Amino acid sequence: MSAPTSPQPIELIFKYSHKTFTIETTQEATLGELRQLLHKQTEVAPALQKIMFKGKALSNDSTKLTEFKLRNKEKLLLVGSSIQEVLKVAEQSEQTTETSKDDEKVYLSDLPQHKKIIEKGVPEEAIKGFRNRHVRIRYGSMKRI
Numbered sequence: 001m002s003a004p005t006s007p008q009p010i011e012l013i014f015k016y017s018h019k020t021f022t023i024e025t026t027q028e029a030t031l032g033e034l035r036q037l038l039h040k041q042t043e044v045a046p047a048l049q050k051i052m053f054k055g056k057a058l059s060n061d062s063t064k065l066t067e068f069k070l071r072n073k074e075k076l077l078l079v080g081s082s083i084q085e086v087l088k089v090a091e092q093s094e095q096t097t098e099t100s101k102d103d104e105k106v107y108l109s110d111l112p113q114h115k116k117i118i119e120k121g122v123p124e125e126a127i128k129g130f131r132n133r134h135v136r137i138r139y140g141s142m143k144r145i
Contacts, residue, residue, distance in 0.1 A: 007026035007027060007028040007029075008026060008027045008028075009024065009025075009026055010024075010025055010026060010027050010065065010070065010071070010072050010074075011023070011024050011072055011073055012024075012025070012034075012070065012073075012074055012075075012076055013073060013074065013075045013076070014038065014075075014076050014077070014078050015075070015076075015077050015078070016042055016044075016077075016078040016079075016080075017042075021041055021042075023037050023038065023041070025037060025065070026065075027064070027065050027066045027070070028064055028065070028066065029064070029065055030061060030062055030063060030064055030065070031051070031058055031059075031060065031061045031062070031063050031064075031065065031068075032046070032061030032062065034051070034065065035049050035051070035061065038051075038078060042078065042080075042082070043082040043083075043084070044078065044080040044081065044082050045080075045082070045083055046061075048080045048081055048082075048083075048086070049078060049079075049080045050078070050079040050080055051076055051077070051078055051079075052076060052077040052078075052079060053068060053070070053074070053076050053077075058076075
């Protein structure tokens, strides 16, 4: 009768935000436990983490790492944002919506570059248009242009 073997230690290499770091755990650990270890090092909450391995996202936190066929020194990618980063973006978006509410409508005719042209008035060679009247142009006359 053989004695129960202790879980095999495994070292995983993670890339996150242009930084590389290692996490030491066992192959019997679950993905949820790995997320907690990542949270301690990166401050990215487990709910905001996406762990990529060989182009696929690892999901189901109750799955053991052995089922993902992770080996020692395997490289993984962590995608996510810390809560501070999320709050910072939320504050910025609130500020932009507040300033956009304060802004009044700006008409093109009020802009300086357009005012100059409007002040000059209607050019002498301009053809007066008629409201609600459509002028038909024959197709043959457009060919010569």
